[in-house]
Amino acid sequence: MKLNELKIGEKAFITGFSDEVRSIQLMEMGCIPGEVIHLISRAPLGDPLAVMVSGYKLSIRKSEAVNIQVKPMSSENISIPA
């Protein structure tokens, strides 16, 4: 599943990347495979996404988010009204 497909409030594990060059930059910013990534909100026009990962809050464009592969955490899917 891709990062941008998460629902607001959903948490997931990062499993990998589909673009090698971008993956390094994403990892340097804290998006590390195995880490929990939490979709906090979307910007007023739907793009970019605000996520919480490795203790940081990052703004990621939808076009970048499609490169991040995630696996939703099974039990705790909290939906916060957008």
Add this chain to the structure above:
Amino acid sequence: MVATEVRKIALVGNPNSGKTSLFNALTGLRQKVANYPGVTVDVKKGTAKHNGQSYNIIDLPGTYSIYPKTDDERIVYDVLLNQDHPDHPDGVIVVADGSNLKRNLLFCSQIIDLGIPVIIALTMHDILEKEDVKLDVNALSEKMGVPVIPINPRKLTGVDELKSNLEKEFKNRPEPIYQSVPLDPNYLVEGRKLFPGATDYQLMLYATGADNENGLPQDAKDKIQALNKKYGINFSALQGKETLDRYRIIDDIIKSSIDDSRRKPQQTTEKLDRILTHRVSGPIILIAVLFVIFQSVFALAEYPMMWVESGTAFVSEFLRGNLPGGWATNLLVEGLVAGLGGIIVFIPQIAILFGFLTILEDTGYMSRISYITDRVMKSVGLSGKSVIPMMSGLACAIPAIMATRSIENWRNRLVTILVTPFMTCAARLPVYALLISVGIPNIKYFGFINLQGIVLLVMYLLGIAMSMFIAFVLKYFIKVRNNSIYVMELPIYRAPRWRNVLVTMYERSKIFVVEAGKVIMIISVILWLLASYGPADIGLANAGSEPAPTTEMTETTGASKELKSSFAGYLGRAIEPVIAPIGFDWKMGIAVITSFAAREVFVGTMATIYSVDATDENFQSVRQAMMNDMDDSGNKVYSLATVLSLLVFYAFAMQCMSTLAVVKRETKTWKWPIVQFIYMTAIAYVASFATFQLFSL
């Protein structure tokens, strides 16, 4: 291990980690901006003293990793990797944000692996305490192999301990953290022949950086490239593996030093963001914030402006009354004092604007502005990263254009550079304020909304709109080449550092006065010469007669006649046919010409023209003079149509030599500044024409 004598220290760390606060705490007032040409962030150098020992400290740009993505980050790479670099340090202090250790330790571990002595300065541990997380500093220090000293630069705790550690604890060559660099061992052997004494990681950095400009001599780079070819090095694969490996090591280190089993994360930032980045309330609040800023700039500055105006008048009177008459006094009063007064009067507005911008950045709200506007920027082919440089253009295009260095994408960077000068910069403020107070009536709606303030707001919006429009147009002229990511950090909200705000307000005003001031002074003097002497004075034809003044009215017109027969008058009249269709007369013609050096010169020019105009008895302030100016048929020179046309012209014309110089430096060619000059002036003329004709109906 022998402690090396430490003289030069570099300060590095992630952005937002408290590095600058530590630098200020260590160096106090003994700091200056280093000469790194063309860099956006101020690379500061300073001295720290402890126990009779002096240390030179350089504050390098904040970065997440030693691998540079921007020109600023390249400085860190160059200074630390290249032992021959003049600023290459004897030791490094890595500032690490303790509340988010994992990512900060990535960078720490890279620096340690360079083989330079390291001390880790740990900040933000007050946040850790608030969140009930226990960090064992000694365990961390042991695992990292270097001293870890908790500090709070704002309260100055730990800084003394840090200073006393500078001597003792800087040991030679810390143990590398990342032991198994993913390079063929034979590569390492051959590499060490080229660079004896280099650590494994240094060799790896040389390998991955060989294709870029990294300050190494060309023959060294060639040899590395040959080695790379021989061993089939794939940079991104290497970097990727390194990053993952490092995080694994760091995970272990953190597990054994931190107990966050009872962590209670801070809620404040989240709660604020829920409102500030909300789909509806977010943009509304953003617009409200901008509105408050612009109304404040105009209204709050009113009183200081009046004081400066009367102060200037007072000084002029005093000098006239006490100095002997003659050309030197005239030069002083009419050229220098008048010109200078016209500039100083706008310091309040500039200071207030910069104050607000600093507050926005310090609190963290600036990045939310980028976040909210990113989608809109994307539609004109830019990203949220262009918002901050463009917003800085609202203060001054020069640092704004330099700030574009943080935009990794060259195409976006170029476009941002080209459109930023349309943003209403502080230099236009004096011009707008003067013209608005002359030509727009001072009416209040509903008791508090000022018509003049509204017009100012409209002028600001006009600049912003034009820059967006041109960016959009350039989408089709300068194609996109996508390569780096648009990920941005949204830091936690913080109270602004008020001392920082005040220092910035002072420094920026100073820069404006000193740097613009130089140009203005020279031009004021030249102008005074041009306006006081004419062809008649050097024996050319058409000697202008000097009518004896009888009444007040005639006095002014008499002096005005004198002006018309000066060099300036001839020049202004020469271009009159070109500028008449846009509603300008010859005086404005002169001002427009001199403004091509710097916009705010317009004010100084007007001051000089009108005070040269007035006789000894009456010193009129510029505003009054302009409002009273009549043309030969008795109509107000500064009619609504003319004032609006002037406003529009100054909104769009390229009238700043310093901007062109910076654009040339950043784009490394004269092509773009010339292109910029031509299209901006063309747009200004067309827009002025339309405005004037429209409002003359």
